[in-house]
Amino acid sequence: MDCPKLIASSSVNHVHSQYIGLAQQIQGFRRCCAAFELCAYNLFKKCSQCINLSALNGCLIGCFVMDGYMDMYETAFQCSSCLDEKWINLLRFRPIVDLEAGDVLAINLLEPHGDEQKQPADSNPVNQFFGRLSVLMKVWHSSDSNCFNQYPLIVKVPASVVSDSGFMHRLKTCLEVSEMPSPPLVLQLSETALESMSYMAEFIDTLMPLGVRLSLYDCLARDMSLLSTMGIRDVYSFHLPHSVIQAMPFSQVSRRYAHGMLGLSSQLNQRVVLEGVDNPTLFGYAQMVGARYVQGDWIAAGVELECLDESCSTARLLAREIRQDCLSGSEVQG
Structure with missing residues (x-):
């Protein structure tokens, strides 16, 4: 033809x-x-x-x-x-801090923002995701950012992308032809994106030989919970959403839920990241429930690539200050 x-x-x-x-x-x-x-x-x-x-x-x-x-x-x-x-201008990053170590744990790639007119034309979510991933790998290889050489990068995969029938094959192909940097790339899925425990095992078995780790995000769905997956050693981190900490000032249920998840993670030697620490009050609640890994606007705002090193440096200094205050028995004031 x-x-x-x-x-x-x-x-x-x-x-x-x-x-x-x-x-x-x-x-x-x-x-x-x-x-x-x-x-x-x-x-x-x-x-x-x-x-x-x-x-x-x-x-x-x-x-x-x-x-x-x-x-x-x-x-x-x-x-x-x-x-x-177009894509590079839309990329925003935010560091996640480890309060116990006084350091940055990882870098989180945030969801695209800005005027829809600035978005690339393809509205297919699968193509959108692989487009971002492709540019991200290019930036990761070519950027002079020290953070990319120090900390893992966490990238969220939308449930609509994971559910695509060709997702696993396309992901494997994309990763196989890319030279994976070190430290690792971490792909983050919501627990509802996982069809079953066997699917997650397949996902891990596919990713780990390629130098990629898995992270799980609790979207608080009724039919599934991170509790069912927290015993799996190959998961890099578990994430509690903004809604959990933002409800803590007036919800005892949210405080107990976070405290229970964090306590269990400590016993299992797993990482649980508390997202949405956007002000000093919420940070106080994060400390109250025993959070070690946190992210949010109060820790560090989302920044463009050119500001990433400065953002990580500032977040690292804050984490060290908090760690020192905790060691000396003082309370962190907002």
Whole structure:
């Protein structure tokens, strides 16, 4: 079948729409390419830093690697750099501190923010996630940030992405062609995103050989709980959401829940991060229930990449000050 040319355009959205239209037109092309899997792997390895994975995935990759269609590959690669800038400008990071050690535990990649007009054009949540992950890996390899060389990076995976039938295969492919930095990448899932304990075991078995760890986020769903997973040693960290600590000033249930989870985690030698420590009052409650790992605006606000080292340094100094105050028996004043 004839495959239409991809026309270069100064409009990222226009070129992206051509990707989608072209992919729809050549659904049968993949079946014609006997060496598709090898070609796809080689191309993906060469340009794994590209943001638009939807254009470098599936049947479209087969077109790129066939003779006569390399101009399409070049256009996609050039267009991807424009999308890179859009994504990088949306990335925000926040350090998580270890109050007992007086140091930063990890860096959390926050959810995208800002005007929807600034978002890359693809609204598919799976493509959105892998686009962010692709740019993140590129930044991680090329950034001069000291924090990226010191602390694990935690990236949340939306439940809508995990539930996609091709998620595990696509994730494995993406990670296999990327040189994983050290310290590790940590992928964070909500407990409702896990279909079963066997699925989580499969997830861990897939990730750990690639140098990736798993983190679990409690979204307070009624049918599942982090309690059922806290005995699994291969989980890097468990996270309690903002709503737990923000309810503590007026909810005894929230205080008891957090205290119980933190007590159990201490006995099991697991990490539980208390999120949403946004002011001195909430930090006082975090201390009251025995939180060791915390994050929130009072500890450190979300910052762009260029401010990450400074943010980590400030958070580290605060954690050391709190640790010293605790050792001396004094109370931290807001």
